[in-house]
Amino acid sequence: MQYRCNGCHTSYSFDKGRYKCDCGGLLQIEYPKKPLDFASLATCPERSLWRYAKALPPISWDIIQKITMGEGGTPLIRLEKHLWGKADYFMPTLSFKDRGAVVLVAAMSKLGVKHCIIDSSGNAGTAIAAYSARANISCEVFVPIETNAQKIAQIEAYQATIHRIEGGREATAQAALDRVELTHAFYASHVYNPLFWEGTKTYLYEIFEQCEGNLPQVLVVPVGNGTLLMGLTIALEELKSWGFITKFPLVVAVQAANCDPLAKAFSRGLPEGPPINNKPTVADGIAITHPLRETQILEALRFLRGTFITVTEEQILFAQRALALRGVFVEKTSAVNYAGYLNMLEQRKELKDVDTVIPLCGSGLKSF
Ligand SMILES: [Zn+2]
Incomplete structure (x- = not known):
């Protein structure tokens, strides 16, 4: 396992003192990965995300068994005829x-x-x-x-x-x-350290298994520092390179309109977010004015041919109440995803009959 700089491509051994390149650039992680065999995973007794250990960073089972709390394996909850929520608020610390x-x-x-x-x-x-x-x-x-x-x-x-x-x-x-x-x-920064995405990518592996070897046509994802989007991008590239999918689903990234530097950059074709005068937002988990990985996030979404959508404060609060009426109590930052879904349908009515998954990232008990 080794780090490689995004900017100058220098490699470094994986050690505890390093979080960026000597040139100041951000790091990627490289290690030998084997393609997953989803057919044999169907009978794998391990329910946690470690069922995908073959495609995760090389770590001994002794360490995994000491640390794991059974994270992963979260349910898909049906919210509407064509909409499912991936309930990551089921996690041990109540968030994805x-x-x-x-x-x-x-x-x-x-x-x-x-x-x-x-x-x-x-x-x-x-x-x-x-x-x-x-x-x-x-x-x-x-x-x-x-x-x-x-x-x-x-x-x-x-x-x-x-x-x-x-x-x-x-x-x-x-x-x-x-x-x-x-x-x-x-x-242990989830922004600097690329190992974090190696975990968040399992979100997509699980959806692929839960949809019986398919992906929904639309995936909605919230974007602040891009933790879930980057994991999702890695997993989509892997599934394609391993021959499990031939094209990417439509990835719809959501930001709060009160703090939307990446949505603005995306619509204007800019490589990074413009300076913005952000206003306070109830979606504090994605209120990032200058995401450190902004260039990478924008490149990833353009590579996937995805799109951005923004949501107002009123829409976020409405979405939180609407989800609760379906029995699902999530944080306001998670309600952003349902608000984004509803906005997407306003703009593109043809997606109403298309299977979509939104993440339900964090429990409502974490912020009220
Ligand atoms: Zn460098």
Whole structure:
């Protein structure tokens, strides 16, 4: 397993001190992967995302068994005739971030990491704190000061050290980076560390299995730092290169209209987000003004021939209530996906009769 720089393509061995290239570029991860055999997976007794271990970073079963909490294997809930929600709020820490966190912490354990630092709007920090606790890795979590009490309480329950930072999400990331530079602790960032996407990609493997070797025609995905979209892109490329699909489904990326730098960049054909005067949004999990991986995210969506859609605050709140009336209580950041789906149907009525999956990323109990 090795890192490779996105910019200058320099390779580095996978070690605990590195989170970016010497040129400042962001890193990719490379390791030998074997194609999955979905036919034999049908009888695999392992229900967690580790059923796909063959296509995941090489980590010993001893480490996996010590750390796993059975994450993955989440249900598809039917919401409308042609709409299903992938219920990732069923995860051990109640959000989809467990997919990336378990893979990253397992890799940290393999490296012998004893201490890590992460910055997060809440859910990634919670997930890293939980899995770090299982791996006996001490953890510092940097969150924006306005992060709600439920998420703080959950992170503290895992005995992580909390740093509440003023100045928003970007200032929080900078504070974490400063601490990493000072202490040389492992930076368990879900934005910097590409191992996180190796976990989030299992979201798509599961949908492919649940749809009996097919994919829905439309996949809706929320985009802030692009954690799920990047995992989804990796998995779609893999399924195509392994011969399981011949074309990509329509990927519809959603941002809150109050903070939509990537949607603006996409519609204007720009390589990165323009400066925006973002307003506050209830979708705090995707309120990222300058996503670090913006160029990569935009390239990925253009490569997939996907599209962006934005949703208003009123539409997000309506979607959250509408999902609850179907028995599904999710965070406002997750309700964005249903709001995006409804907006998509307004704009493209022909998609009304097309099978679509939206992610139900985080439990409503995490923010109210
Ligand atoms: Zn470089």
